Amino acid sequence: MFARDRLVVRLDLAGHGASGRARTRWSVGAFAADVMAVVDTLDLDHVVLIGHSLGGSVIVETARRLGGRVVRLVGVDTWSSIGIRRSVEDLEASVLLPQMRTDFEAGARAFASIMCGPSTPLDLAARIADEAASMTPQIAIAVLDDAIAAGPEVFEQTLRDLEVPRSSISSESFRPKDGAVLAAFGIDNVVLPGTGHYLMLERPRAFNELLAGVLAR
Numbered sequence: 001m002f003a004r005d006r007l008v009v010r011l012d013l014a015g016h017g018a019s020g021r022a023r024t025r026w027s028v029g030a031f032a033a034d035v036m037a038v039v040d041t042l043d044l045d046h047v048v049l050i051g052h053s054l055g056g057s058v059i060v061e062t063a064r065r066l067g068g069r070v071v072r073l074v075g076v077d078t079w080s081s082i083g084i085r086r087s088v089e090d091l092e093a094s095v096l097l098p099q100m101r102t103d104f105e106a107g108a109r110a111f112a113s114i115m116c117g118p119s120t121p122l123d124l125a126a127r128i129a130d131e132a133a134s135m136t137p138q139i140a141i142a143v144l145d146d147a148i149a150a151g152p153e154v155f156e157q158t159l160r161d162l163e164v165p166r167s168s169i170s171s172e173s174f175r176p177k178d179g180a181v182l183a184a185f186g187i188d189n190v191v192l193p194g195t196g197h198y199l200m201l202e203r204p205r206a207f208n209e210l211l212a213g214v215l216a217r
Contacts, residue, residue: 001208002208002211002212002215003053003213006104006215007042007044009038009042011034011035011038011185013031013034013058014026014030014031014034014053014145015135015136015139015140016126016135018131021136021139024066026139026142026143026146026151027057027065027142027143027146027150028054028057028061028146028147029061030042030066031058031061032058032061032062032065032080033065035058035062036062036065036066039062039066039069042184044069045069046069046071047066047069047070047071048068048070048071048072048073048074048215049062049063049068049072049073049074050074050075050076050211051075051076051078052075052076052077052078052142053076053077053078053197054143054147055075055078056075056076056078057078057147057150057155058167059073059074059075059214060073060155060158060159060162061158063162063164064092064158064161064162069166071105072164072165072166072214072215073162073164073165073166073167073169074166074167074168074211074214074215075166075168075169075187076168076169076171076199077168077169077171077174077197077199079168079177079182079185079187080090080175080176080177081152082152082156082181082182082185083156083181083184083185084152084195085152088148088149089191091148092144092148095148096108096110096114096140096146097144097145099125100137100140100141100144101141104133104140104141105133106130106139107212108129108132108133108135108140109132109133111127111132112128112129112131112132112133113125114127114174115127115128115174115196115197116128116129116196116198117171117173117175117196117197117199118173118196119172119194119195119196119202119208120196120198120202121202124198124201124202128164128201129196137204144149149177155190156185159185159186160185165186165217166185166186166187166188167187167188167189167190167214167217168182168188168189168190169189169190169192169194169199169207169210169211169214170189170190170191170192171191171192171196171197171198171199172191172192172193172194172195172196172198173195173196174196174197175197177189177191181193190210190213190214192206192207192210
């Protein structure tokens with residue numbers, strides 16, 4: 001629906017989907033450089049960046065680098081750690097990283113189950129679990145290690161410094177977001193009821209309606 005009057009660009013981050021794996025550095029900064037390369041190649045200068053989950057960190061870092069070419073950020077079920085301070089051990093446990101280091105497939109499937117929640121259709125939950133388990137273990141673990149090591153302080157400061165409107169569309173059940181905390185960082189948040197972490201796949205029509213409302217601003 002959005003491609004009727006906008007240029008819609010979708011990309012798999014490196015190590016995901018159909019994108020390549022020929023690199024040694026797996027980090028939010030490297031992913032942001034990839035997004036920048038796409039924006040530069042297409043010569044775009046009026047950009048809305050939309051990122052799901054870890055993609056929320058990627059679009060913030062991309063916006064920092066692109067400056068005034070970005071007109072809005074839209075986070076999709078992300079930014080749940082804003083304002084929260086947790087130990088490295090607690091963060092690793094929250095994404096089942098210790099289990100993934102021992103048995104990646106089992107750990108990835110278990111975490112996929114947590115992310116999906118009771119509202120996710122069984123066939124979709126199975127697909128998400130299969131995709132999580134099929135990731136290259138070294139890449140997935142390196143990405144999680146980088147995200148945890150980066151800590152929230154630098155991310156939060158970057159978000160504060162950005163002079164770009166930002167919105168979020170959040171799930172109802174996976175790590176519920178504190179609207180007041182998000183508002184303190186200039187983020188207007190809407191919740192899509194009856195959804196887990198993959199809300200755009202669980203209720204695509206309702207999600208697109210919310211996204212259309214955000215883009216209309």
